[in-house]
Amino acid sequence: MPEIIVQSDPFDMGEMLNRFAARQANAGAVVSFSGIVRDVATGDLDAMEIEHYPGMTEKALAKIAGEAMTRWQLADAFILHRHGRMGQGETIMMVATASRHRADAFAAAEFLMDYLKSRAPFWKKEITGEGAAWVAARDEDEDALARWQQQ
Amino acid sequence: MIELRYFAWLRERVGTGHEQVETQAATVAELIEELKARDEGYAFAFSDLKAIRAAVDQDLVDLDAPIAGAKEVAFFPPMTGG
Numbered sequence: 001m002p003e004i005i006v007q008s009d010p011f012d013m014g015e016m017l018n019r020f021a022a023r024q025a026n027a028g029a030v031v032s033f034s035g036i037v038r039d040v041a042t043g044d045l046d047a048m049e050i051e052h053y054p055g056m057t058e059k060a061l062a063k064i065a066g067e068a069m070t071r072w073q074l075a076d077a078f079i080l081h082r083h084g085r086m087g088q089g090e091t092i093m094m095v096a097t098a099s100r101h102r103a104d105a106f107a108a109a110e111f112l113m114d115y116l117k118s119r120a121p122f123w124k125k126e127i128t129g130e131g132a133a134w135v136a137a138r139d140e141d142e143d144a145l146a147r148w149q150q151q
Numbered sequence: 152m153i154e155l156r157y158f159a160w161l162r163e164r165v166g167t168g169h170e171q172v173e174t175q176a177a178t179v180a181e182l183i184e185e186l187k188a189r190d191e192g193y194a195f196a197f198s199d200l201k202a203i204r205a206a207v208d209q210d211l212v213d214l215d216a217p218i219a220g221a222k223e224v225a226f227f228p229p230m231t232g233g
Contacts, residue, residue, distance in 0.1 A: 035233050051158055051159055051162075053156070053158055053206070053209070053225060053227070055209055056206055056209035056210075056225070059209055059210075060209075060211070081232065092233075093232070093233060113233055116232045116233055117230075117231070117232055117233040118229060118230050118231075118232070119211065119230065119232075120230060120232040120233075121158065121206070121225075121227065121230055121232075122230055122231060122232035122233075123158060123159035123227065123228065123230065123231055124231045124232075125159075134159055134160050134228070134231075135231045136229075136231075137228070137229030137230065137231055
């Protein structure tokens with residue numbers, strides 16, 4: 001069963017990756033991706049706030065991870081996503097996948113990212129010197145999903 | 152009674168995160184029409200349906216989805232996770 005963690009506390013991505021990798025005695029490949037709070041174009045980001053839908057968030061992430069497990073030959077998958085307030089440079093989330101071969105681990109990690117970008121109930125708000133603004137969903141994120149649906 | 156949940160800018164425009172309503176609506180879209188008829192705040196919040204996503208009992212659905220028997224319907228803008 002893929003492990004899903006939703007929390008507001010900061011986390012150490014190296015520690016979480018080591019913990020995940022230590023469980024993969026039969027997998028030859030572990031791939032991970034981490035998302036980090038970046039500055040806004042104007043360079044004055046004070047913080048990012050992420051709202052989520054408690055209950056649905058965990059269900060949606062478990063569903064996405066479960067689908068990755070059936071589409072690729074995965075030994076395991078892991079998703080951690082934070083909510084609440086975080087500063088520039090802080091880690092927002094990470095995914096990790098484990099497989100016997102790297103192609104499946106890479107593809108599944110990308111699939112998890114594409115899906116949780118626009119199908120997991122999180123909403124980002126950027127707080128700057130100018131005020132607060134919700135981050136708009138990007139068309140590119142929907143396009144990224146479409147390629148998995150064609151297959 | 153059905154529990155409504157609102158998130159992100161939809162929550163801000165509606166002015167509450169959740170409320171309970173009695174509804175005659177058969178689908179999510181009909182429920183939206185009922186809400187829009189309430190007052191200007193709701194009408195503004197739901198003015199652009201392309202920017203509205205919905206979940207019925209915490210499963211993402213299309214706006215034409217039925218709500219019969221649903222305990223909870225949630226409305227929110229397109230998600231921005233990751």
